Amino acid sequence: MSENLSDHLLLPISKPTKGAGGKTGSWRVFRPVIIEDKCIKCMICWMYCPEAAIEVKSRNEIPRINYDYCKGCLICKEVCPVKAIKSERESE
């Protein structure tokens, strides 16, 4: 997105918007999957997700991973204190 103030001052400005880079979920090689029985709803995965692809409706609900935008970095799996997130290889 660019902002044209005049012909000598042209600035490319990016404003945060959901999915500006397309559905980045297609980049994923490994898919994180929450094991609901083990989840203690501590929200650490939500806090660490660099893509804000983990969604939380309330403290009492198990978080949901938005697979449209999750790039599969698996940071959530690393930080989960009770190993409630596993990874599965995406099919071709």
Added chain:
Amino acid sequence: MERYDVITGNDAAAWGARLSRVEVIAAYPITPQTTIVEKLAEWVDKGEMDARYIAVESEHSAMSATMGASAAGARAFTATASQGFLYMLEMISWAAGARTPIVMAVVNRALGPPWNIWSEHTDALMARDTGWIQFWASNNQEALDSIIQAYRVAEDKRVILPAMVMLEGFVLSHTAMPVKIHDQSKVDQYLPPYNPPHYVLNPKLSEPFAYGNILFPWDYVKVRLAIQKAMENSVDVIKQAAREFQEIFGIWHGDLIKEAYTDDAEVLIFALGTVAEQAEATAELLRKDGYKVGVVKVRVTRPFPKPEIAKLASKVSHVIVIDRDISFGWDGILAGEIKATLHDYKVDTPVTTKIMGIGGDDILPEHIEKAVKEVYNK
């Protein structure tokens, strides 16, 4: 109160920043840094300057922090020299593209190896192509005054580009001479507070945003051509800034150039900074012996004063360019620019390059006399 102090070029540059009421200074305080930033640190510490001083871990970070401050809407300043300047170069280029009207003092010093801390112009000339406006001071007063003028030009809504003010290592930076310290109210009259027409990274005023994300070639071209257009606009702005400075302060350092003895000159010498001042003093001596020599101090190298130089060169039989710099495998850097200018304007006056004084080697009147006499004896 207006007064004269006997101060070094470093202190004069610091006074330039102080009188310009800079709000943020970011600097890396180690060799090859100069006492410019030490003086500013002292004033900020004593509460004599209302500014934030950020001590960073490198010149690269100094320019990054300066740029951040400028984008946030502050008037920002930094200073560096030689090796530090080169380390900063990546961010120097970025600052122009980001359209942050920073002013930086550059103490021109030779590049290593061999290690050398004396004067040479090659360092700042390496940034000719970054989109920064380039001023060259020929004495300590001009160093102070050019910093104030540089903010006027950089922040002008027709320009919005960063500007660097060069002063030569030791010859100016460590040499004390009388300098007029202007009355603050006069400077305030000349230089209003910075009021950015573009972005201010203030979350209270605007949505969060980022600058400089990837652009496809067809959009990139437009953004870069806007810098070229701003450079073209800056020519008139520099002339106006110099004129109004003279009206308020009664001092004329030239605008893009400064002429001496050009009216009846047969041979013209072109040079930057103190080299031009030395050439002017030598021309005065040579004229007593009948050599009609004129001197053109090239005060601004970006934007390059092409029509002015072509017009002056067309009226003489020979041009000598003294370069305190060298582009290995090419020529003196200023000489190369002047030769290209003369070709553009179809001026066929012969040009002789003289590379003098690199690494701080003294440029004495006899060196310049010899160059002039060689031309006359051809």
